Amino acid sequence: MKETQQMTLETLSGPRARLLELSQKRGVSLSALSDLLGRNPSYLQQFIRKGSPRKLEEQDRATLARFFGVGEEELRDVKDNSYTAPIKPRESGEWVDVPRLDLGASAGPGRVAGDEAAFDTFRFSRRWLAEQGLERAQLSAITVEGDSMEPLLNNGDEILVDCSPRAFRDGIHVVRLGDTLMVKRVASMGAGRLALLSQNLAYPPVEVAAEEVAIIGRVVWKGGRI
Structure with missing residues (x-):
């Protein structure tokens, strides 16, 4: 044996x-x-x-x-390309370089996560991050894809995701459902259930068991063209 x-x-x-x-x-x-x-x-x-x-x-x-x-x-499989944890922001003096990841979080029906690779950075002042309560945040930037979160988040917007460990509370989150990465408003339904809500009323809410969803991080900032 x-x-x-x-x-x-x-x-x-x-x-x-x-x-x-x-x-x-x-x-x-x-x-x-x-x-x-x-x-x-x-x-x-x-x-x-x-x-x-x-x-x-x-x-x-x-x-x-x-x-x-x-x-x-x-x-965890090292070849697992799902979004799991942010690349650590690089700090230099008064500035913090936050990695822009080669990932898109669907604001539509959902997409399969791609390679978690930083291709660029956003530079934020340390003072600005502190003013936003993000001085110790574990930040990375990804792109919104789709229209289900309009008008709050538009297709092509880039969002900062804080993956710092913390107790869950309702809000806009990047989540993984199976192999699909998406950005939704997540609300507790009680009894171990969560609702994944879209801002665009054309998309109905999705109710799932809490254990089926991995909360990747909370969306704390957005940027995009006017």
Whole structure:
């Protein structure tokens, strides 16, 4: 049995290999870990053996990381292109360079996230950031795509997203639903439900379970052509 497990570890890589290694060291079964996540007993078995799902959801990774006492990044695929955390702004004297990421957050039906790569920066004065209460914010800039948030956010606007860890409160957020990155007004519905709301009344609200949505960050500023 140990030889079979060892061979399995050798044929795996990335978060699948790491998760199997951690489960074996702790002596806990994959079905028990699946139960910890509130999933069906074969969930993690299928993730490791069959690659389905393709990646662990953010909340599942966080739960497992806390259980094993490891960093969440150990269970994240380095090839995962979904928006996960901002590139750290570069500070120089009185100025802070905030990265502009090669990503678009859909304000329409949704789009699949692309490469999280900084291609440029916005430069903000440290004093201005402090005046906005953003002196310690984890900021990055991405582009709005679509018209569902008009007139508040227009297609082509660039928005600053603060990914600093904080308790959720209703507001305009960039969220990930499955593999789709979008910007919506997010409101708590109670009983573990969230509403994803558009400003454009042509788009109906979408109600989802809170665990289905990853809150990437709060939108704190916008810029665009007049």
